[in-house]
Amino acid sequence: MKNKLTRNWGLKIASFLSAAVLWLVVTNINDPIMTYRVTDVSVTIKNENLITDRGQVYEVLDGTDMLDVVTVSAPRSIIDSLDRSNIVAVADINDLTSVDTVPIRLSTNKYNDKLDSIRGNIDSVRLSIEEKKSRSLPVKSVTTGEVREGFMVGSISTDQNLIRISGPESVISQVSKAQAEVDISGFSNDVSTDSEVRLYDEDGQEITAENIDKSITKVRVSVEILERKELPLTCEVTGTPEDGYQLTGEVTFSKAVVTVAGKSKILENVETVAIPAGVLDVTGATEDVTALVDITKYLPDGVALAEDNFVGRVDVTAKIEAERDRAVRIPVGRIRFDGLPEGFRAVITEPANECSITFSGLPGVLNEVTAEEVTAVVDMEAWMAGEDMNEITEGSYWMPVTASVEGRDLRQNGVAEVRVHIIADE
16 A cells, blocks of 8 residues: 555656646636736825924925826736726835935735735835925015006005915025016906915016915905096296386296096096195296295195106296386377366366376287277376365366276386366356
């Protein structure tokens, strides 16, 4: 019996091996090893606090936290039971290397022990680790576009004017300003809207790094839209020049028309910028008087200047000229008698034809005066009072003539007299 069990060892071993091979062949035919590929698998980074607790921040470089392809090899029965949701990719900061890389551990959340292999197109996440920096910046509001013609932007305000940002030192140090933009194209009324706060470097390029934390992301921006209007300047001159000099009536301005802005309801009732009396005083002047006037003091409430590089200072000049004399010859028939007592007539005997009356005034006015414009009067009551006469008697008397020219700034210079013959009526 013993001999039968120990005989033919070679044949027995060969039979065993053949059986094993046959089993493997049968098994592979029924459940062969297959490959399964999944694209765009994100890597979960664990224990980030190991970096942030040190006052540092990190940035994933070159998109290495996303695997383009993960390849799984396993029996067909396993592959058939897997889908994208079963693929697990983890990078644990505990495994951070001295060159700031973290190995990627790939697995599946089921049948992981039955996998033949699992691998990705890269094997580690690359990080940039920096000190964390924080800054506070004012939020500046700006407008883009153009308002409707005839209007302009007034004040701009925000409900919050400060933002605090934090992130990698290399990124935060590049930030030059925080800005909220509002498009005002075509508007003629006030605008109020929520606007995103954007960060810019000193060259005006927007900084869009995702690893910057902002204390606020939006602000409420209110933009005042004002109407523009051109207004002429006027000025009321105060005082009287020295004797022998007169205002010409001409007032000039170094800038005669200014552009202002305000709410339409206010501007519709404003036609001029009026400089009041007392600002330009010509008392005792013998030549033109100029005053530097800040016209902003005389703008109505709610109205402001609307010109670049003009702060409101204007030279205002009152023109003054020396008076001149001119004699105007008046036909004696045009001289009127006022206050002639009843029962008497008055006849001018000298001069025979014309009475010369001298006027003083500005040359331009004097040159235009005609005899027909002159009103010449002999005031009998005033003459009698001056002569201390209660009653008049017949006779010849020299009497003064007073003259004026309506509508012209002239004054009689000197005394003009005529000889008057008083005759009692019969």
